[in-house]
Amino acid sequence: MKKIYLIAFSVLLLASCGKYNKALKSDDVDKKFTLAKEYYEIGIQEEKKSKLNKAIRLLEQIQPALKGKPQDEVVSYMIANAYYTIGDHFISGYRFDRYAKSFPDSPKIEEALYKSANSYFEVSPKYSLDQEDTHKAIDKLQFYVNAFEDGEFFNKANEQLAVLRDKLERKDYEVAKQLHHRRIWRPAIHALGNFIDNHPGSKYNENAYFYKFESQYIYAVNSFRAIERERLEKAVEYYNDFVSKYPDSEFMEQAELHKKEIDDELYYLELLDL
Structure with a gap:
């Protein structure tokens, strides 16, 4: 049988x-x-x-x-x-995008716009890689939520936007952090400052404020005497920013050690009349 x-x-x-x-x-x-x-x-x-x-x-x-x-x-x-x-989202993203442009009055336009956006969301790579598709996904998801405030996929699209923005935020932070960890102090100061300015509510800001201060401190103490004071005073400014925002930070002990060394160095420069 x-x-x-x-x-x-x-x-x-x-x-x-x-x-x-x-x-x-x-x-x-x-x-x-x-x-x-x-x-x-x-x-x-x-x-x-x-x-x-x-x-x-x-x-x-x-x-x-x-x-x-x-x-x-x-x-x-x-x-x-x-x-x-x-699951061939590279092609489906392109296909649904073309469909939406070719048939803007279609009864399936909302679905097409969301599925195009979601396709780019699905191919968005991990934060350490190039984020071109992430930016495309954000643009398309944002267009969808703006166009369909009562849409079927509105809540999910907003959740996906949050995920993608966090990914871009982490990439910016990791790039700035790596400059600090690789001891490239001046670019690190600039990158960490930009990160703080661009992401004022970031969950990475405690680290960013501390690394910015520490980068400025090390940059200053390795400077020529003639310009060291100005750079140390800038480090004090960054220290004050850090402790005012994060008085209970896990980095506080290290920050206070750096601050003491800065004060000692400023006192020494005062004695030298520099």
């Missing part, structure tokens, strides 16, 4: 493949579309990549012939959504 089932399954599989291959070679647009729609609906319902890949291939074959015709909108959506469902 088991052997009979296997034979029957093999026959059905071959018939299905034969039907698909025959449609691929056919010039009949209607036949291709009918079969593509069948594969698409099964693929969406059952999340079968194999069916959706077949649908995509057939639909992409007939799309040029449908340019400017009513079916073009349907086919464009099906292709974009098939790529989206199989």
Whole structure:
């Protein structure tokens, strides 16, 4: 009995493949579309990549012939959504973006705009890599939430915006922090200052304020005597900024040691009349 089932399954599989291959070679647009729609609906319902890949291939074959015709909108959506469902977000982002631009009055415009944005969200890399796709995702998600304040995906889009902005924030912080850790003091001071200015409410600001102060302190004590005082006084300014904002910081003990060394050095410079 088991052997009979296997034979029957093999026959059905071959018939299905034969039907698909025959449609691929056919010039009949209607036949291709009918079969593509069948594969698409099964693929969406059952999340079968194999069916959706077949649908995509057939639909992409007939799309040029449908340019400017009513079916073009349907086919464009099906292709974009098939790529989206199989997880090929690089292509689905582009496809849904093009769909939204080509059919701005479509009843599926909200869905298309969100799925385009979400596709870029899905391909946004970890914070340490280039963030071009992250910026694209932010722009598209922001456009969506501005356009659809009562939209189906409004809350999720805002949550995704927060995730992406935190990623960019962390990248900025890590770049500035690495300058400090690599002892490149002057660029570190500048980068940490910019980070604080650009991210006033950041969860990384306690570290940023301390590293900025420490960078200025070390930069100052390694300066020529003639300019050391001015740089030490700037370090005192950064110290005051840090302790006023984070009096209970885990870095406080180290900050106070640096401050004592600054005071001693300023006293010594005073004796030298520098």
